Amino acid sequence: MVPVAIPKDKLSKEKKQMEEKKPYNLLSIPVVKKFIQSKWYPGIFQWIVLAVFSVIVYELVAGTVDPTRNVGTSLTWVLWWPLIPIFFLVIGRFWCTICPFGKVSDIIRKTIGSNRPMPKFLRKYGLWMIDFFFIAITYSDHIWGIVESPRGSGYLLLLLVTMVVGTSIFYERRTFCKTLCFLGGLSGNYSRSGSLELRGTPDICKTCKTQSCFKGSEKAEGCPMFQFVRTMETAADCNLCGNCVKNCPNNSIRISPRVPTSELWGIKKPMLEHTFLAAVIMGIVFVQNITMVTIWQDILNAIGTVTGTDNYNVNFTVAFIIAMAIPVGLLYGTAKLATLTGGSVEKVKKNFVRFGYAIIPLDLAGHLAHNLFHIITEGKAIWYNSAVLFGMNVKRGDLAFAPASSVQLLQYIIIVIGMIGSIYTAYRIGNKGSFKALAPYYVLMVLLAVANIYLFSLPMMHRV
Incomplete structure (x- = not known):
């Protein structure tokens, strides 16, 4: 049987159609890729947010008890809480990368942390724990008036910091963020509706021998949220921290805009x-x-x-x-x-x-x-x-x-x-x-x- 020759113009047309179907990769913009691969990302944002968070906690705990005049209350419940769903919709879980709890966790783990594996209980029931804490905090607000009380808000934040420190001393990566943070379920659900996604290129990932996106390298630690880019199909647990972009030796990672809710x-x-x-x-x-x-x-x-x-x-x-x-x-x-x-x-x-x-x-x-x-x-x-x-x-x-x-x-x-x-x-x-x-x-x-x-x-x- 003689093979039929396919015209070059038809081949080029099909190739062009395939390329058009590929999601646009923000990392194809040199300045974006260079910034995410640099030591400045995401640290420059994390330290700024941590500094603001410190001021907020101080004002909540030591400032005026009048919530209408306390800057900590205003920045937390009038500004941050209304903006957080917009964050998740527009840029996915990027907030979780610059969140002060996450930065505190990173500092503790790298200084005095023992980096033990996540407990099996949390691995199995972590999502239910997140659901429970979200419900409990919402319930507590109405019983004890946390939002209306600067002191109540401040003590809540300090309690969460204590939980972050405790888990970070004993367990690896961001165990608190993955299994205990009250925002974890909210951010996971909302970021599924988000307009940004990070994925690997399957044809490239399947030939990778290093698995540095998960294991880490000298450039950055492995994924803090325990994600393996090759098998990742959701934005629910991706913080867009950029570690996989820094570590990948094959330029397999892409960050692409997408239609909101399409992941659902x-x-x-x-x-x-x-x-x-x-x-x-x-x-x-x-x-x-x-x-x-x-x-x-x-x-x-x-x-x-x-x-x-x-x-x-x-x-x-x-x-x-x-x-x-x-x-x-x-x-x-x-x-x-x-x-x-x-x-x-x-x-x-x-x-x-x-x-x-x-x-x-x-x-x-x-x-x-x-x-x-x-x-x-x-x-x-x-x-x-x-x-x-x-x-x-x-x-x-x-x-x-x-x-x-x-x-x-x-x-x-x-x-x-x-x-x-x-x-x-x-x-x-x-x-x-x-x-x-x-x-x-x-x-x-x-x-x-x-x-x-x-x-x-x-x-x-x-x-x-």
């Missing part, structure tokens, strides 16, 4: 821990909103008629549990409804875990919309309180950048965008199935969005 469409190993947290975060957003509106007292009174007490802690605990249980229950009910026609119990459980990831864009939108209220209506406090820190005599005025009505409009827009993102994610997770098959999930996303919009339509009170 094709997760190969969905995990119950991630889905549970995604649903719980939606409930926590409900709690954060409900406690700031006028109907909150009516809700407490209604719960009090059932519990037989007017104790705030008891009634809030009941409300907190119910708020978290509702999205979990709705998701499970939706998965069951979608599989009524011949679906097995195993399929219900499988779909519960798979489609839970579709809630993440709406989680992100709800978190951002809630915190938008704080940064826009209380944002000037950052300037006033920071000016006092530097000895400037600034006349205080209204703390708001814009009226609440303008904030509400932005909140509605953000929730609608999040709803569209969640609906489309469900559509892609369902492999672009029929409308009838996926309708229950679409209805769930609309229902959660409407609940958020209703709460945002009510007048909200300031917490700080």
Whole structure:
């Protein structure tokens, strides 16, 4: 049989099409690659953030107890907390690289750390521990008023630093960040929706003998988050620290922009821990909103008629549990409804875990919309309180950048965008199935969005 010659112009056309499909690599920009490979990255950012963090902790612990005038409170809860979901959406887990907890961990490990392997318990249950700590800290805020109390916020940060130091003395790499940090689950879930990813080139990685991305080299230590670039399929545990870029001898690493939420469409190993947290975060957003509106007292009174007490802690605990249980229950009910026609119990459980990831864009939108209220209506406090820190005599005025009505409009827009993102994610997770098959999930996303919009339509009170 005589082989058929393929015209050169056709070959070049196919080659060009293949090249066009390749994700754009930010490391192809010489100045970007050189900076990430240099000793300045990410250290220059880490030391700046650590210095600011030290000032914040000092002000929280030793400064004024008035949260409206404490610069530590303003920088933490009015600026940082509202910006953190934007960080994860735009640049993935880059915050985790420059986080002061991570830098403290690095310093401890390199000086007095014993670098023992991560305990099997944390390796197995670390994600559940992260979920637990996130829920516990949110709950504690409402019971003991951490956000409204500079001292409470300061002691919380010191407690976290103590946990960082303890784990870093005994265990290798960033064990605390990987298995205990209350932001770990949040950052992991949100960064899956993010618009940036780091990956290796499969054809190059499979021929690599050094595995220096994981093991490290004289240029930098191995991945602090225990990731092996060759098999990495998610941005959930990549901090964009650049160690693998420094260590890779074959220029296999790429950092590429991507369509937000695209990673959620094709997760190969969905995990119950991630889905549970995604649903719980939606409930926590409900709690954060409900406690700031006028109907909150009516809700407490209604719960009090059932519990037989007017104790705030008891009634809030009941409300907190119910708020978290509702999205979990709705998701499970939706998965069951979608599989009524011949679906097995195993399929219900499988779909519960798979489609839970579709809630993440709406989680992100709800978190951002809630915190938008704080940064826009209380944002000037950052300037006033920071000016006092530097000895400037600034006349205080209204703390708001814009009226609440303008904030509400932005909140509605953000929730609608999040709803569209969640609906489309469900559509892609369902492999672009029929409308009838996926309708229950679409209805769930609309229902959660409407609940958020209703709460945002009510007048909200300031917490700080």
